[in-house]
Amino acid sequence: MYIFRTxxxxxxxxxxxxxxxxxxxxxxxxxxxxxxDESVGAISGVPREFLKERxxxxxxxxRNAMQSxxxxxxxxxxxxxxxxxxxxxxxxxxSSSDPxxxxxxxxxxxxxxxxxxxxxGYKYEVIEPPKIQRLNxxxxxxxxxxxxTRVSTx
Numbered sequence: 001m002y003i004f005r006t007x008x009x010x011x012x013x014x015x016x017x018x019x020x021x022x023x024x025x026x027x028x029x030x031x032x033x034x035x036x037d038e039s040v041g042a043i044s045g046v047p048r049e050f051l052k053e054r055x056x057x058x059x060x061x062x063r064n065a066m067q068s069x070x071x072x073x074x075x076x077x078x079x080x081x082x083x084x085x086x087x088x089x090x091x092x093x094x095s096s097s098d099p100x101x102x103x104x105x106x107x108x109x110x111x112x113x114x115x116x117x118x119x120x121g122y123k124y125e126v127i128e129p130p131k132i133q134r135l136n137x138x139x140x141x142x143x144x145x146x147x148x149t150r151v152s153t154x
Contacts (some may be wrong), residue, residue, distance in 0.1 A: 023024070040119055050100070051121045056080045056115045059127040076113045078105045 043056040056078050083098040107113040110126065 040121075044120060046120070053122045054100070055124045056117060057127055058110065058117065060129040074108070076107045076110050078113050078117060079103075080137070096108055119134060 010079060034070045058082075060075070061077050080100045080103065082101050083096060084113050085094050085096045085101075087093070105113075105116070107116065114124065114126065
């Protein structure tokens with residue numbers, strides 16, 4: 001006999017359900033992008049001058065300044081370069097005739113984003129995220145006396 005544990009099995013004192021943190025998170029992708037040699041850029045309806053002249057960039061967006069965690073920094077984005085813009089004389093708004101200037105497509109991995117760009121026929125540039133070096137320090141290191149960290153005001 002198998003016992004299945006559901007989300008409703010984990011309850012706190014007030015009877016509210018909580019997230020089961022002991023259960024492993026399913027990290028399976030929602031959809032797979034098939035890697036094929038065929039290009040769909042010719043039948044996608046995108047103008048040819050867009051495919052020849054425009055360039056998109058594949059990158060990991062910087063996290064929000066209000067965030068301190070690193071959990072949401074795993075998405076890759078594809079954005080296109082901006083074309084000319086002008087200021088609307090009536091209202092002062094920024095205007096553009098480019099429908100792709102506000103489009104950003106998100107992917108779970110860099111490889112998926114590259115496959116998408118290749119299949120659609122876009123010229124792309126991959127911008128790798130910088131490596132972050134973490135310094136493991138103890139709490140007591142904040143109060144230790146070190147000549148490199150303590151600067152006199154004299």
